[in-house]
Amino acid sequence: MKRLFGLFSKGQGPPPSPSGGASLPCVGAASELCEKELGKLHRAAASSDLARVRRPWWLPRLGINRRDKAKRTPLHLACANGHSEVVSYLVGNKCKLDPRDNFKRSPLMKAVQCQQEECVAILLAHGADPNLADVNGSTALHLAAIAPNTSLAGQLLEHNARIDARNEMGYTPLALAVSEHHEEMVEFLLKKGADV
Structure with a gap:
């Protein structure tokens, strides 16, 4: 284990994070939303107003997959804010599961x-x-x-997430966990068969 953590300490420095070097803030949380830039359905999804989301004429009229300026759908905002009832409702009404925002992040990635x-x-x-x-x-x-978050990693792996996927810098999830010194995550990924 110490050998793994030493990989990035010999003059290399840690690999850049997927967000360009910064920690990954939860952009899209209700506290960071600019209300006037969002449509009614986006606002309702972001604030967990299920009663408004359920209005029978809203989804056909406003568009369940309508995008805001950042190309987020109501599902992106509901996921980012943890509104599982809204997520269930949108998914049950056949919204697109994998639309991508300006950063090509899907609702699953936001969640x-x-x-x-x-x-x-x-x-x-x-x-x-x-x-x-x-x-x-x-x-x-x-x-x-x-x-x-090993629990989330476990859910993803149970649904066939590629454990050794490489980002543009060539780093796998294991390499990122090592670079951030997340020992529990490193152990978890190694037990799940990540390639050292």
């Missing part, structure tokens, strides 16, 4: 980034793709490794 386990479980159960890559080539498993 993982914001550590919303219930939303992740709902999306995976309905067939969301755990192997999509964002603008940096990082998958949901890369985001779980950086978080670090």
Whole structure:
């Protein structure tokens, strides 16, 4: 284990994170949303107003897959904020599961980034793709490794996430966990068969 953590200490420095070197903030959380830039359905999904989301004329009129300026759908915002009831409702009404925002992040990736386990479980159960890559080539498993959240990583692996996927910098989830000194995540990924 110490040998793994020493990989990036010999003059190399840690690999850049998938977000370009910064920690991964949960952008899209209700506290960071600019209300006037969002449509009614986006606002309702972001604030967990299920009664408004359920209005019978809203989905056909406003568009269940309508995008905001950042190309996020209501599902992105509900996932980022952990509103599992809204996520279940949207998924049950046949919204697209894998639309991508400006950073090519899917709702599943937003849920993982914001550590919303219930939303992740709902999306995976309905067939969301755990192997999509964002603008940096990082998958949901890369985001779980950086978080670090072994429970989310386990859910993703149970739904066929590629354990040795490489981002644009060539780093696997294991390499990112090592670079961030997330020992529990490193042990977890090694037990699950990650390639050293």
